Amino acid sequence: MLEKFCNSTFWNSSLLDSPEVDLPLCFEQTVLVWIPLGFLWLLAPWQLLHVYRSRTKRSTTTKLYLSKQVLVGFLLILAAIELALVLAEDSGQTTVPAIRYTNPSLYLATWLLVLVIQHSRRWCVQKDSWFLSLFWILSILCGTFQFQTLIRMLLQGSNYNLAYSCLFFICYAFQILILILSAFSEKDDSSNNPSLTASFLSRITFCWYDRLGG
Numbered sequence: 001m002l003e004k005f006c007n008s009t010f011w012n013s014s015l016l017d018s019p020e021v022d023l024p025l026c027f028e029q030t031v032l033v034w035i036p037l038g039f040l041w042l043l044a045p046w047q048l049l050h051v052y053r054s055r056t057k058r059s060t061t062t063k064l065y066l067s068k069q070v071l072v073g074f075l076l077i078l079a080a081i082e083l084a085l086v087l088a089e090d091s092g093q094t095t096v097p098a099i100r101y102t103n104p105s106l107y108l109a110t111w112l113l114v115l116v117i118q119h120s121r122r123w124c125v126q127k128d129s130w131f132l133s134l135f136w137i138l139s140i141l142c143g144t145f146q147f148q149t150l151i152r153m154l155l156q157g158s159n160y161n162l163a164y165s166c167l168f169f170i171c172y173a174f175q176i177l178i179l180i181l182s183a184f185s186e187k188d189d190s191s192n193n194p195s196l197t198a199s200f201l202s203r204i205t206f207c208w209y210d211r212l213g214g
Helices: 002-006 013-017 025-053 063-089 099-123 130-155 162-182 200-205 209-213
Strands: none
Touching: 002 025, 002 099, 025 099, 025 130, 063 099, 063 162, 099 130, 130 162
């Protein structure tokens, strides 16, 4: 079923025996894309409910918050561009695999959800969302396989969709930037406890503790 969905091989164990191991592109565009998206959508209702129950006075808008929102906004635009390119490519003469429609549509909905979640955190003392940080980490790790596959295909002179590859590389870079920004903590004047306002990455590495020593 997934091979028809991608119009390519979903899994071929012989690929793992080659000197340059690469997972099939269909596997990378389905399973490795849907795992982080599924993680986000499964936990999003619980996260929003938690924000609603523990909301406080809305905090001021910071440069860090705006930067993350702008980057996610760019991801939203890139997903829309990819979907528009697929619609333009599907002229009726060329058969476009269903996956080319599905993933941009899923990403459009996902980036909108991320914008909502990040905005809702303005009403929390702890502005950073641990599960958003995990989502970015998971998305980047899963995307590594497709990143190296596309790079290798381009170096080998493959005629695979160049526009799609460029969009993927840009989106991947934006996700890395967002993860880097997520490592920084947003200040909250309503709390003097650095452990409460520290980002998820700061908490698991105990970087917030350095502020106490300072």
